Each structure stands twice: as C-alpha cells, then as structure tokens.
Amino acid sequence: xxxxxxxxxxxxxxxxxxxxxxxxxxxxxxxxxxxxxxxxxxxxxxxxxxxxxxxxxxxxxxxxxxxxxxxxxxxxxxxxxxxxxxxxxxxxxxxxxxxxxxxxxxxxxxxxxxxxxxxxxxxxxxxxxxxxxxxxxxxxxxxxxxxxxxxxxxxxxxxxxxxxxxxxxxxxxxxxxxxxxxxxxxxxxxxxxxxxxxxxxxxxxxxxxxxxxxxxxxxxxxxxxxxxxxxxxxxxxxxxxxxxxxxxxxxxxxxxxxxxxxxxxxxxxxxxxxxxxxxxxxxxxxxxxxxxxxxxxxxxxxxxxxxxxxxxxxxxxxxxxxxxxxxxxxxxxxxxxxxxxxxxxxxxxx
Numbered sequence: 001x002x003x004x005x006x007x008x009x010x011x012x013x014x015x016x017x018x019x020x021x022x023x024x025x026x027x028x029x030x031x032x033x034x035x036x037x038x039x040x041x042x043x044x045x046x047x048x049x050x051x052x053x054x055x056x057x058x059x060x061x062x063x064x065x066x067x068x069x070x071x072x073x074x075x076x077x078x079x080x081x082x083x084x085x086x087x088x089x090x091x092x093x094x095x096x097x098x099x100x101x102x103x104x105x106x107x108x109x110x111x112x113x114x115x116x117x118x119x120x121x122x123x124x125x126x127x128x129x130x131x132x133x134x135x136x137x138x139x140x141x142x143x144x145x146x147x148x149x150x151x152x153x154x155x156x157x158x159x160x161x162x163x164x165x166x167x168x169x170x171x172x173x174x175x176x177x178x179x180x181x182x183x184x185x186x187x188x189x190x191x192x193x194x195x196x197x198x199x200x201x202x203x204x205x206x207x208x209x210x211x212x213x214x215x216x217x218x219x220x221x222x223x224x225x226x227x228x229x230x231x232x233x234x235x236x237x238x239x240x241x242x243x244x245x246x247x248x249x250x251x252x253x254x255x256x257x258x259x260x261x262x263x264x265x266x267x268x269x270x271x272x273x274x275x276x277x278x279x280x281x282x283x284x285x286x287x288x289x290x291x292x293x294x295x296x297x298x299x300x301x302x303x304x305x306x307x308x309x310x311x312x313x314x315x316x317x318x319x320x321x322x323x324x325x326x327x328x329x330x331x332x333x334x335x336x337x338x339x340x341x342x343x344x345x346x347x348x349x350x
C-alpha cells in the first residue's frame with residue numbers, strides 16, 4: 001500500500017551528520033517553532049547496486065513553489081494527488097530524468113560523493129537564518145519517552161523516505177504510490193533561490209502505473225498487441241528505445257500567452273531520433289492532466305508545431321506539459337512559471 005503519512009516538513013536546519021556505516025543516511029536536525037525533527041536521507045541503497053542516483057538543481061523552478069513558500073513552519077500532511085505540493089518525479093515534471101547519475105556516498109577527497117553534494121547546501125542553509133528546508137517524505141513518531149538516536153532530542157520524531165517512492169522492487173513494492181515522492185528543497189529568500197535535491201534507487205524504473213505506482217510490466221497472457229512492454233531504466237547518453245523511450249520526442253517550445261484573440265496556444269515538438277515518428281496514438285497532457293490526441297508525422301530531426309484544443313490549456317500563472325507515447329509512457333515533460341509566461345506573444349523555450 002502507499003505511504004500512510006506522506007507530507008512535507010518546513011523548518012530550519014540547525015545540525016547535520018554525514019551518512020556512514022552499512023545503512024547510511026545523511027541526517028539533518030530541523031526545528032520549527034515548537035518541535036524538533038530528524039530528517040533521514042538515504043545516501044546508499046539496501047539493494048544492489050548500492051549507489052543512489054541523484055540530481056541537485058541549484059536553481060530549481062516549478063509552478064508549485066509558491067504553494068510551498070506559503071506554508072507555515074511545521075509538518076503538513078499532503079494528499080497524494082495532482083494540483084497541490086505533493087511530488088511525483090514522473091508526473092509532476094520536476095526535472096529532466098536524463099540528468100540523474102549514480103554516486104557513492106563516501107569517497108576520499110573533497111566534493112566528490114553524495115554526502116558532500118548534499119552537505120554543501122545544507123550547511124549553507126544552516127548559516128543563513130532566513131533559509132528554510134522542506135523535507136518531503138513519510139513522518140515517523142513522536143516516539144513516546146524515547147530520545148532521538150542521532151541528535152538526542154525528546155521525543156524522537158522525524159521524516160524519512162526522502163527519495164522516489166514508486167517503481168520499487170521486492171519487499172519495497174508495498175511502499176509504491178503516485179504523488180508521494182520524497183525530496184529535499186532548500187529556499188534562500190535573500191537570493192530568491194530554490195535548490196532541489198532528488199534521489200532515486202537504481203533498481204527503480206522511470207515508468208509506473210498511474211494507479212498503483214508499480215513498475216509497468218507486460219500482461220502474462222493475451223495477444224502480443226495487448227501485452228504492452230516492460231518499461232526499463234534508461235542510461236544517460238544512449239538512444240531512446242521502445243522500452244526506454246525518454247527523449248525520443250522533446251518539447252522544445254510553447255506559446256502560453258498569445259496576443260491573438262481568440263488565443264491560439266501552441267507546443268512545438270522535436271523528433272530527436274534518426275527515423276520518422278508517427279504520432280498516431282500519442283497524447284499531450286496539460287497541468288491538470290487533460291489529454292489531447294496528437295496526429296501527423298515528425299520526420300527525423302524535424303519539428304512539429306501543435307495547436308492546442310480544449311480542454312488542454314496553458315495557464316499564464318504557470319503550468320506543465322507532458323508527452324505520452326501510445327504505450328502510455330512519458331517520453332518528455334516540462335514546466336514553466338508565471339514569470340516565463342509573462343511576455344505576451346513570446347514563446348517559452350525548454
């Protein structure tokens with residue numbers, strides 16, 4: 001079953017301990033106005049391969065960030081659904097998955113392991129009295145009459161599962177769900193800067209069932225046309241395949257704030273492959289998951305400008321765009337902010 005206490009903690013980081021040992025976690029001591037918390041961040045996997053895939057976006061932007069900034073300090077339960085602050089690495093278009101790479105948690109030398117990559121920004125937040133940390137994951141505690149085992153505050157209490165929480169394998173599949181992924185965000189108001197720390201185990205795939213969050217796998221029976229495909233992890237730098245189609249078609253531009261009346265919004269797609277792509281059966285989704293069927297053919301290396309039709313819309317307040325192939329797999333996804341859509345008649349490029 002999905003996580004039962006999913007949400008986000010907003011607070012001030014005041015201490016940290018680097019991950020070490022057989023089951024390492026990078027630990028952060030966070031406080032709000034009344035409570036102490038420990039944030040336990042996996043920096044190694046319990047399953048092979050042990051190196052965790054990571055991406056740190058030092059200038060993270062997304063339309064949901066104003067909702068985060070408006071939260072009071074403290075713990076907030078979140079509904080695992082689109083439209084709110086709940087995170088989904090696949091469906092929220094938080095970042096380009098092709099940028100994620102595996103990294104050991106502890107390697108001799110400066111700034112070359114996952115501990116140090118995370119620590120750079122946490123220490124910076126600890127030194128900035130206006131900075132805020134947002135920990136997305138599952139709450140544990142309070143543990144009655146039991147001190148925290150790392151920082152010693154009473155009662156023990158905190159947030160874990162600060163990583164992708166779908167497409168798991170083995171005994172961990174019971175944690176699968178959609179719109180319940182974990183992450184660390186750090187906000188530095190003085191610089192108007194958001195930093196996103198995103199983690200994923202190598203055993204997790206990038207494509208999951210929209211209802212269960214389980215890895216997409218073929219049916220055990222039925223004609224070949226009904227069996228679908230196994231969605232496999234993709235390797236950065238390799239060409240797209242039917243099993244790992246990520247990036248075969250890229251969203252390269254969008255006109256969200258046209259000057260014509262009535263408004264005509266468009267999205268421009270690029271075929272990155274060496275062969276023509278027939279878009280029959282492909283779909284384009286907006287922020288609210290409204291679908292629009294695509295049609296036509298994009299020649300190899302060519303672009304296609306698609307005129308959007310109701311109910312698909314691109315709000316001027318910020319939104320997201322996703323492209324799905326006929327198997328329902330996400331091929332590309334982008335987001336844009338209110339600022340990016342503020343210039344009438346100008347296309348947003350991705």
